[in-house]
Amino acid sequence: MKKDDPTVPEVLKKLAALLGTEIKQRTLEIPPQFGSGYCSGFIFNENIRMLVCNYELKEDVSIENKEMNSEKRMIFFKFRHIFPKIKALQSEKFSSEIPTVLIATSRMNTDEVVSIHSNTSTINIEIDAGYLAGLFPSSHQSPVLQSLLQNTRPFLFEQVMDPGLQNIVNEMISGQTDEFFKLFFLRIKAEELICKLLMELEKRSEKQVYALNIQDIETIYKVRENILEQLEIPPVIHDLATKAGMSPTKLKRLFRQIFGNSIFNYYQEFRMKEAAALLKEKKYSVSEVGYRLGFSNLSHFSKIFNEHIGMKPKQYSMRL
Secondary structure (H helix, E strand, C coil): CCCCCCCCCHHHHHHHHHHCCCEECCEEECCCCCEEEEEEEEEEECCEEEEEEEEEECCCEEEECCCCCCCCCEEEEEEECCCCCCHHHCCCCCHHHCCEEEEECHHHCCCCEEEECCEEEEEEEEEEHHHHHCCCCHHHCCHHHHHHHHCCCCCEEEEECCHHHHHHHHHHHCCCCCHHHHHHHHHHHHHHHHHHHHHHHHCCCCCCCCCCCHHHHHHHHHHHHHHHHCCCCCCCHHHHHHHHCCCHHHHHHHHHHHHCCCHHHHHHHHHHHHHHHHHHHCCCCHHHHHHHCCCCCHHHHHHHHHHHHCCCHHHHHHHC
């Protein structure tokens, strides 16, 4: 692939130069002396581009971000934990690594240096906010969607990926598309992902959306981490707020805004996903899974599991 190919992002060209390797068919294979894996980049047109990264480097590197343009108001979609893991490398903790998407305005990403982390498995899509906003009548937008499309203040939302979104991602990374059609095919799939995500954000019930700062975001994610590390212990809002240095009202408001769910419902959802993962391993009985996740009443465990997974745990384990 020629270095001046306009469909290849500048950041990919710089990474190739740094690692002393070539880009072939818009893909950079990581040289063995630096690590393993690959990174592919696509500039579809002036409004949308994408990076697909699944690699491990032996050490982090930094690249100057020449493409950072304050006049271009881009919206960022970062898909995480969407690549299948090698079984031997899978962590015991399933819940915190389910597929999710971070959705952010350009105000959240103004760094002039891009940090290339040693372990990256993501798909990053950037789309011009003006182009995207022009596709929707403003009078019908929810406060969440309106705040995102206006892209004038710092906002961040996280959305758990459903199987439908994961299927689209799987089609994108399968590598089965003929090179002649690849750029066109991937652009359509990228826009399909964005459309479905906007449909999910439109369902959120917030009446007012608050601008965020990095400190608040880091605090909320530490609260989330604390909740997911102790799924056997129901969260206590007052304790979480004290540890976070926030009022309970602010904590609940920002948590719901970012994750689209209350703290307790979010906890319960991930608790049941963890229960489903444990049952799938077939190492534990239904009662053992219930007790491991803090349930003393197995009937209550069965009821909650059914509400979130769509069937009772015994029925679920028999289907596996």
